[in-house]
Amino acid sequence: MSAMIERPRREAQLPAFTDLEKDVINRLQHGLPLVARPYLAVAEELGISEQALLDTLERLLDERVFTRFGPMFNAGEMGGGLTLAAMRVAEPDFDRVASQVNAFDEVAHNYRREHELNMWFVLATETGEGIAEVIEQIEARTGYPVYNMPKEEEFHVRLHFPV
């Protein structure tokens, strides 16, 4: 897709947020302090009232600008297994394989991506050993090899989208 086609669309789709909303969006993507009145602490940082912060947060959740506000757990450290895996599926088989893969409860996310390895999914299992078992089952069910790509080193995880 050429940039010439995208540029006007990008302008048209720039979201309109008030300054208050922008402050709240930018601040709440970072961690809430773990203190007795955490919303009050953040409100004071932003120079607004606690009620204004709570109202804005509630509105952003209602409008689905935020899909969730709460604790974000590190699934890989909760005793289970977690990995990213990919498959190289022939186009005529793609839909069949996608539904076979998605039928596994252990498949949390599955994306089609534009590459020879065209199916990418996250596996989460209750034990570390569970990953190898599920991969074997997926291979048996689909008839395709699964390339396991567990994280070997984590350099950074920080989802932050400034507005």
Place this chain on the structure above:
Amino acid sequence: MSVSTFPSEQTAVTSYQLCATDRQLILATQAGLPLTTNPWATLGEQLGIPAEDVLARFQRMQDAGVLRRVAAVPDHYKLGYRFNGMTVWDIHDEAVPEMGQRVGELPFVSHCYRRPRHLPWWAYNLFAMVHGTSRQEVEDKASQIRDLLAETCSGHTILYSSAILKKTGLRLKKQGDAPCSE
């Protein structure tokens, strides 16, 4: 934004066994943290636990790295970030620790991991997720990464997602909780 400003985001993890009360708290907040002036007290009332204990448990889980942070998850499309590219890089093995660190520190990289190669199909050992408001912007940012990597990189590509085939939350481990220590 420096990491020291937000110490909750450090990713160092020590081994931590969830206990049954931790699990109750995780389940009770799966939909989100209560929007009340003292959310710990609200949770405590639901579960019959003192507010101070609720807060202390969240603090302990965060210190252990089990809890990354308590924060908002935005719909990045609604914030104008409509394009995400999984940029993947074939880096000389010995350069990965340093380069992974430097790529991860770029402000537009949200996740950065080292992962195994699968030759001949997959030669890339460093993954960096890049977000942008246009495909061009993602590509410009990938070029910045390319410049940074210089001669340590033998190849790269960008994978765009063209369809979400499934998206559900992660599930909790069902058994084997440690007993709670007070």
